[in-house]
Amino acid sequence: MNVVLEINNLCKNYADFSLQNINMSLEKGTLTGFIGPNGAGKTTTIKSILNMIQPDQGKITVLGLDSVHNDLAIKSKLGVVLDDGHFYEDLTLQKMTRLIAPMYSTWDNQAYHAYLDKLELPEDKKIKHLSRGMRMKYALVLALSHGAELFILDEPTAGLDPLVRSELIEILKDIVLADNKTVLMATHITSDLDKIADYLFFIVNGQIILHGPKDEIKDQHAIVKGDPALLLPDHADHFVGLNKSSYGFEGLTDNKAALKKVLPSQTVYEVPSIEDILNYYARRPSC
Amino acid sequence: MNIIIKNSAEVPIYEQIMNQIKAAILSGELKEGDLLPSVRGLARDLNVSVITTRKAYDCLEAEGFTINMMGKGSFVAPQNMELLRETRLMEIEKRLTDILDYGKPVGISGADLKNIIDVLIREE
Numbered sequence: 001m002n003v004v005l006e007i008n009n010l011c012k013n014y015a016d017f018s019l020q021n022i023n024m025s026l027e028k029g030t031l032t033g034f035i036g037p038n039g040a041g042k043t044t045t046i047k048s049i050l051n052m053i054q055p056d057q058g059k060i061t062v063l064g065l066d067s068v069h070n071d072l073a074i075k076s077k078l079g080v081v082l083d084d085g086h087f088y089e090d091l092t093l094q095k096m097t098r099l100i101a102p103m104y105s106t107w108d109n110q111a112y113h114a115y116l117d118k119l120e121l122p123e124d125k126k127i128k129h130l131s132r133g134m135r136m137k138y139a140l141v142l143a144l145s146h147g148a149e150l151f152i153l154d155e156p157t158a159g160l161d162p163l164v165r166s167e168l169i170e171i172l173k174d175i176v177l178a179d180n181k182t183v184l185m186a187t188h189i190t191s192d193l194d195k196i197a198d199y200l201f202f203i204v205n206g207q208i209i210l211h212g213p214k215d216e217i218k219d220q221h222a223i224v225k226g227d228p229a230l231l232l233p234d235h236a237d238h239f240v241g242l243n244k245s246s247y248g249f250e251g252l253t254d255n256k257a258a259l260k261k262v263l264p265s266q267t268v269y270e271v272p273s274i275e276d277i278l279n280y281y282a283r284r285p286s287c
Numbered sequence: 288m289n290i291i292i293k294n295s296a297e298v299p300i301y302e303q304i305m306n307q308i309k310a311a312i313l314s315g316e317l318k319e320g321d322l323l324p325s326v327r328g329l330a331r332d333l334n335v336s337v338i339t340t341r342k343a344y345d346c347l348e349a350e351g352f353t354i355n356m357m358g359k360g361s362f363v364a365p366q367n368m369e370l371l372r373e374t375r376l377m378e379i380e381k382r383l384t385d386i387l388d389y390g391k392p393v394g395i396s397g398a399d400l401k402n403i404i405d406v407l408i409r410e411e
Contacts, residue, residue: 029327030336030338177327177328177330195334196334198337198338199338213336213338214336214338215300215301215335215338215339269297271294271295271296271297
């Protein structure tokens with residue numbers, strides 16, 4: 001496996017929050033979804049990767065280079081899109097780009113204009129007059145125009161309408177599948193990841209609680225519904241969470257195969273969405 | 288070759304891909320030496336993860352349906368049709384036994400089953 005990003009035992013303590021032993025590795029040519037509720041530690045992790053904060057402990061290797069000692073070399077190969085673009089509001093796109101482009105030795109003006117046309121961004125418009133979707137597209141175009149190998153996106157689809165979101169998703173798919181680049185995407189909009197993610201990392205309260213290939217996770221888990229009378233006390237081991245009402249029970253199992261053997265027919269097994277999985281894990285009392 | 292993926296299905300996605308490629312090979316739609324679509328190309332067209340497509344291809348190779356050649360792609364392997372027919376027949380026997388057992392407790396006889404099969408064949 002060709003590893004593009006590796007995080008070992010990353011820890012960071014704040015007064016009211018701590019990131020505990022984060023481990024992660026990203027395979028080249030794949031898209032990894034980084035999912036968790038607000039305040040779970042997604043942005044703290046991303047800022048550590050980008051060397052914007054100093055971790056208390058741990059080692060991060062980006063494209064084979066140490067993240068602290070090779071800051072500049074790494075940054076030129078990263079395409080980063082953060083929550084808000086941090087652009088100068090009064091500049092036009094053209095002027096803003098003229099400021100940013102010289103910072104990259106690998107800037108590709110031809111690619112830049114090609115993406116600008118493709119995403120229909122008007123170069124003479126001022127940044128403050130762009131819609132949220134256009135801002136995000138512009139940030140993405142900048143990230144795409146300097147030959148980056150690894151793309152790190154923090155909530156790229158937040159606040160966008162479904163049409164613009166699916167347009168962005170198509171672009172990301174192109175980056176990964178056609179150009180063999182790697183993407184790490186932090187988000188709480190999990191339906192986007194249902195469509196395109198290869199790997200998933202779930203983070204809750206500063207800890208990675210679940211990770212693996214998306215389809216394997218979805219195969220192992222299931223939403224189970226049925227008559228509460230069928231449930232025996234030792235079935236509880238197979239459930240991440242369980243809700244009972246007067247009409248029946250509904251729960252999430254993390255071992256569908258084992259549960260199916262002990263819990264017979266008359267029970268409904270459904271393929272869970274990433275959101276279902278996150279909901280059950282996040283609500284679980286922390287262990 | 289058509290491949291239809293059902294996201295809500297009980298069958299894992301990699302198995303769905305495998306089964307449909309297998310079916311295409313068994314029906315002769317894909318012939319010995321034919322090149323399968325690339326892992327990435329297929330993942331893209333089917334809207335599924337590359338990991339899953341790769342797993343399907345690896346399993347197809349493990350079962351002897353295809354040969355993966357580094358850097359060149361996956362090719363349909365020569366098939367021993369006699370052997371395939373034999374394994375299918377055994378599988379059918381096994382399933383029919385299950386069906387017989389399934390009918391017995393409520394008094395569905397072998398003759399009833401034959402009738403059902405006759406009707407199904409005529410409808411086809």
